[in-house]
Amino acid sequence: MSIIIPEIIVLATAFAILIADLFMNERTRVYLAPAAVAGLLLALAVMVVHTPASGALIGGRFTMDAAGWWFKILFMISALIAVLLSMDTLDGRARVRVRGMGFRGEYYSILLFSVVGMMFLVSARDLATLFVSLELATLPLFVLAAWRRDDPKSGEAGLKYVVLGALASAFIVYGFGILYGLTQSTDLETIAQRLAGERAPAFWLAAALVLAGAGFKLTIVPFHMWAADVYQGAPTPVTAYLSVGSKAAGLAFAFQVFYRIFGDALPHWDMLIAIFAALTMTLGNLVAIVQHDIKRFMAFSAISQAGYFLLGFLGAAEEGVPAMLFYLLVYIFSNLAVFACIIWFENETGKGQIEDYRGLSLSNPLMALGMTLALFSLAGIPPLSGFVGKFFLFSIASKAGFHGLVAVAAVNSTISLYYYLRVVRQMYIEPVDERVPAPGSSVSIGLSLALLSVPVAILGILPTVYEGIHAATIAWLASMPQG
């Protein structure tokens, strides 16, 4: 029974916040964010201390395994940091307030509902749960993207996201329908068993449809076009959560589908995955170079990062999955650290162009340092965790024999260093022509940046985390039916 307790805690927190919000006034609503943080921390604690790493409930329809445990931890950490980063904006502690950002109770509760959806997503073992939980994970994101009701850009972001998200869901449902028709089962394990062996033409159609849907969620290159406008238009704290939460959910979905349903067909798709990976990295990078708006810039950076994740699907599962999970961890920390600085900067100055960051190293050296560290980690500069994460992924692609792809990835990594350095140059090197008023500081954002910077710096040096993920993957693979 205890494997579902973290989900229940998050769910209970979401309901508590939603109901409490109805009976509070604007002044007391500042306690809602700490309540969300407390709930997530409690769920994380239960997850770490108490929950066994494997188990099954409700006849195996809700299942926990070691790899899923890591995914859930990552979802909760993303949400926790996202709440910390949203607090200032929503409570109006920002110096330049974003208008139209009310509805705090609803904000935190549907953010938590989205986390619940993601957690059920990795525990799902049948098509119906997989689909409904994917919807539960993404529907709140559509709403959150459109949260600023007096900003047409936010509305546009929400609309684009919901239309393209619905299209992706339609693809996925179509694919699932064909899979059910082929196997007469919704159970992932049974489907995989019945699909093994001879493959009907419709199987490839179903696979292509499901992969296209997963590609939308992961912003893989022909399906990436929603990302830039949505990231730019959504309120910045929401963008921060989108950039990690939706990517983690997309990866979890791809993980479920690839390894549980299409397991033994995966080697046939190596070439296709490699092409998508190369396209995604290259296009994301090339477009990121010319961006001026920092959120749009981060959107294309996130697209190119999605390309690196795909490398993990190339090799054998016992190496690919830990590398992907580790890089996801690193990506979440680094990206949220960058967004912590972006949100703080926007709160303090109301500006969001890369050129506006000029002279930040003088006016607030700590923030500039945190942002530099995180950007270097995203670029993959050696001692930082991003380098180690990329190294694992590259070595998997290289072991699988995709040397050309590794070369492309390495070139892309270098290009990305160039544009990440553009931001750093603005902060450190560009001459300050006007006296920038010293921006203030923020407790919650400073705290989250400090919390994030430590793992960004040391995760690559400390081998324990990667070893933990690796051991978890081995345990998960051992628990899989017939390997």
Place this chain on the structure above:
Amino acid sequence: MISSAVYTVMFYGLSAAVILLAVLAVNLRQLLRAALALMGMLSLSAGLYVLLHAEFLAGVQVLVYIGGIVVLIVFAIMLTRSSELLEDHPRPLAQVLGALLSMFFLFVAALALRDTRFPVQVQTGPPVDDVRQIGLLLLDRGATGYLVPFELLSLLLLVAIIGGTVIARKVAPPKQPFTTGGDARGETITESARTQRDIVPGEGAP
């Protein structure tokens, strides 16, 4: 009893009508007429479900899609200022590419589905009393049940209520939009910063 020839004719007739109405729903410029075409398409799909012995699905289709979603779509159209779509001229290249892509997808999908033998076809005879079976499956806590997605669905609907309310509700701007904690200084800074921020670039110097 209806002979299988009549059945086949009805199936293809309904399918053709559904496709025709779907095309109309996409192409009609008058939004209300498009909504009407959508409604017709959905009702005829319900007819298809009945033909395929999915009576419960047909009932849900009428109840939810025609009674609920089309009504919602009509309300959404009535919220807008004009009943007609603005003229939209996609580039010819985009049109051709889109058409080619759609044709290609249709072709591939049709070919793949034609050449596949679905095991479901082998099953003979309609399922008996499907509402009963659906009810049992929805509430079943066992290995074949769908209790988890069923309960998750209620959360999904709740999120829909909250999201719809937040996005669509017309609220008067509150006198004090955020808790300031009595921070008067912050308030004044906000005002000046807000006016600075509101200046659109290119509309003149501040």
Place this chain on the structure above:
Amino acid sequence: MEYIFVLAMVGLAAAMVGGGLFFSRLVAPHNPGGNKSVPYECGEQPIGQAWIQFNVGYYLFGLLFLVFDVEAALMYPWAVVFRSTGLPGLIEMLIFVLVLVIGLIYAWRKGVLEWV
């Protein structure tokens, strides 16, 4: 098949409506234009256009209706098997309904149900 009557009913209804329209078209004089195309306003001169912008409240009512519509559709199979699933089934359904009741309370407290 048992749906033959439904089919006959649909056909009959279509024939009555379509036939009525067809015959009135056939018999009635047909010269449109002028005051005939003006919306009927009880003999008054209409002000503005027939196309008015709806209050957003309609939309929210529609949304709430849709949500509870889906709920009702899902409760129907439960009602059919209520006797055989017994108390556990009742509890499962109560959880489902309770979540939506929270949604209703939410909408109520937020003033969605108030008509302006």
